[in-house]
Amino acid sequence: MTDIRHAPRPHAAFLPVFRLPLERLASLGALLVLWLVAAELTGDPTVLPAPWEMVAPAAKELASGALPFHLGMTLWRVAWSFCLAMALGGLIGFAMGRSERVDRWLDPWLVIFLNLPALVLIVLCYLWIGLNETAAIAAVVLNKIPNVAALIREGARALDPQVDAMARVYRLSPLTRLRHILLPQLAPFITAAARSGLAVIWKIVLVVEFLGRSNGIGFQIHLHFQQFDVAMVLVYAFSFILVMLAVEGLVLQPVERRVRRWRAA
């Protein structure tokens, strides 16, 4: 709607609306063509099956209930790790952004953990805590907290002191300050952390499952890797990508549009 009012030329107004999905479709089509060509060139379905050769195994896994079960296990781990990492990382980042003292103390830790390879943390968690769910989730959360903290710290540093002064003069309640002053200002940083968080977390969850769990997408990929079953590896990988695309499109983007409404107005 706003495009029409602000568009410099009338005929350009409706173009972006159509161009965006078209470009996306064309780009996805190009990827499919690339896959087809590669599959044709390899000529061996055990190395790289053509797209249609994956329909049957996918249907089989769905019908047997294996795919929903392992997908569910992975999603459950992703959800737990995501919530814990966002909450803990958010609190740590906020404290660091607001207090220089806390920042001086915790910044070296942040640098160390940001640069510690995910694999090292996973292996150490399994060695120290044991091959169990706690260790798996702890490993993912520890991997993600530093990123969330670093992003939220920037947001906490950028808070407007004038709005803060206004809130103090008018004695706004702590809850009002949190909901209507703090969170709206932190929203862009929280959504950035959530988006990059989700993308990183599910990859780490897969590694955690690969190394030390007996269910989940990562475990299935490990299993089929040992059986050299490329089709099944791809089936499980794609099933998760589809779920993540749905989360992005149905949850993250609508939420972001809502919190950004006042900027677009």
Add this chain to the structure above:
Amino acid sequence: MTAVHVQRKAFGSLEVLGDIRFTVAPGQTLAILGPSGVGKSTLLRIVAGLDPDFEGRVRRPERLAMVFQEPVLLPWRTCLQNLTLVHPDLTEAQAMDLLRRVGLEDKAGVFPGQLSLGQQRRLALARAFAGRPELLILDEPYVSLDEATAAEMLSLTRDLLREHAPATLLVTHSEAEARSLANRVMRLDGSPARLVEERPFRPREREALA
């Protein structure tokens, strides 16, 4: 009664405010004039309780309102919410009345970013009066407005002051603003700054200006 006694205020080794004493009675408007950078805003922050780091004592009433140099609205909430969130006791109907009073009745559902600077300042003024303040602090409330808008804001402020009669502290560098709103004018000057009483206006002069 608002009673301010600042003995000393310094930023590091830089002494900004010297010995400053004044009181403002309910219904009275005290204007403080002074060149920019003399410490007017520092004094206001002390009076408002935003800066507790000074030597001296400030007695201020319970209900406080402040109009800042910038409008300082919540850009992510609508105009109506900017009143009702800051003053939870305010009903929606009362908030609408206030918007009407400052000429923003058709802007209730609009975000502050869509308003002109003059409209934003009127909203900030409405927010200040919405809490029925006992002490109202105005920190250069008409700065960077064009002449016509500033004059309009000035007469709106004068009407609202007459209706609500809070103790008012106005800081400005404009002599005309001070004379049109205040019963009493003081001047902040020197380094560290001190207050000097200006000659009070004679009633005839006030009428002529009003």
